[in-house]
Structure formats: structure tokens, C-alpha cells
Amino acid sequence: MPLLLYYVSAPAAPIGQAEGVCGSPLKHSELSDLAACYSEIDSLPQDPAKLAEEAVRFFRVQQAGFAAGCIVPFRFPSLFPDETLLREFLLSQSAELTRTLARINAMSQFDIRISTDQPGATPQSGTQYLRSRASQSAAVAKAESRCRTLLADIARDWVVRHGPARSTLHVLVPRSEEQETADRFRALVPPSDCRLVILGPWPPGAFVGTDTDGANHD
């Protein structure tokens, strides 16, 4: 039966909860210095809405694992045909996964979504459009800079993803500083031309050294 992989952790880390995607029982597969949390699933729902519900269950398992210790999260859905191939994968990637676990140990991730809030008039010319875009980009860049300054003494790493008139910053902070990080954002004076949404803490999935196309790693 196919296996759905949730996360990799240190061997001693307990499973945070008992049930995973599609109600499947969670299992642990241990190698010498790694453990994988997975469950056996017959299939995933075809219906997008139901599949989204299962993605939330997947998220809950990762959050429970994160509450219990350090985890390297996998994206939804990471499937393996059987436990033999899962163990082969873990063996082949054990050095990298162990390094990653050490790097993000006792760390949390917060996501900062910056967007400009300038609805209304449609630009009447190309020049007007370009000016508007330049203005939005400048506002986003200014807000980014404020966030970096705000957490300069706490942040251990940043990953930035840029989009049109918006930007997402992933920041890696020590778990001991989660409350301080949240408190600083709550006390931040809102920028006049941007909206900031801060999400977290959650597992440092943006810092696990995988597909970072389009991202800037600082």
C-alpha cells in the first residue's frame, strides 16, 4: 500500500498524534539517526475540496510533530510505493536530512506577506501603469526593509519570494524567540501603503534546502 510521508525527525521524537490523512494510523520508520512519520493510504480523494480537507489533516500532523520536537517537513503529498523504498530514500538522503535537522533544530518559521493596498482607478496609460507598479514595488521594498530591521537581532535566515506588488518573507527564528517575534509584529506601526500579514510559528519548511525556484536565500 502507498505511504504518505509527513516529516522526518530525530529517532526519539514521539508522534504528536495518532491519526493522519484519510483517517490512517500514523507510523514511525526508524533508521540509525532518523525517523520518518508516515501512514499507509489506499488513495487520495479525487474531489479538490475533499483533497484540500486531507491537506489540512496533513498540516495538523506536521504541527503536532513540530510541537513535540524538530522536524523536516515534506510537501503534500509525498508518496512512496512501500516501506522498503521509503527506507531506501531515507538512507540515500540521510546525510543531507541529518544536516538539515541540525541546522533547523530549535528553530521556527514565520511568514510575512506584504501586499500593497491600492485598489481603484485603472491606469489610463502605459506610463501611468508603470508609475503605479514602480510605486507599489517601492512600498513593498520599504516594508521588507522594516521587517528585516525589526528582527535584525533575532532572525537567523531569510527566504524571500517576490510577486507583482507583493512579497513573501520567510524568516527563521529560534523557538525561544517565538513570543518576542510575535510581540514585535503586534507592536509594529502599520505602513500607510502596505498590508502585512504574519503567519506562524510553524516548521521551517522554507529552509530545508529544496526547490527554491524564484526565491532569494539570504
Add this chain to the structure above:
Amino acid sequence: MAAKPEPEVIVVGEGGDSEVSLLDILDNVLNSGVVIHGSLVISLAGVDLVYVGLNAVLTSVETARKHLESKQT
């Protein structure tokens, strides 16, 4: 290590929900974490081979995400 609270949302500026939405969660599980590339060949009951394209599954979840986004805007 002490158990951590549920993730929260802090909105700096006007408007917005203070709870983590389904959209936020989907964005997190689809865009964050280790990626395993490629397709899988799954044997069911030792007989049939089923080719599961991970991209097809991801596309399905993306469809749900975009549907949610369009409802929110």
C-alpha cells in the same frame, strides 16, 4: 521541548482575519517542505500497476486553492 501553540495570524494594517485560513494552510503544505520529484509506480494487490503522477494530485489541490482564492476576492 514544550508544546507550541497553534500558528496564529497577526495583521499589521487594516482588515483581515485573525485566524489561519484554509488557504493559508494549503499554501503552507504545498509550498513549504522537502520536495520529492517524479512519478510513482504503485502495485495494487501485486497485480495492477497504477501510475500516479504527483503533478496531477498537486494540480487538484491547486484547483481547490484557486477556488478558495476566487471566493475570497
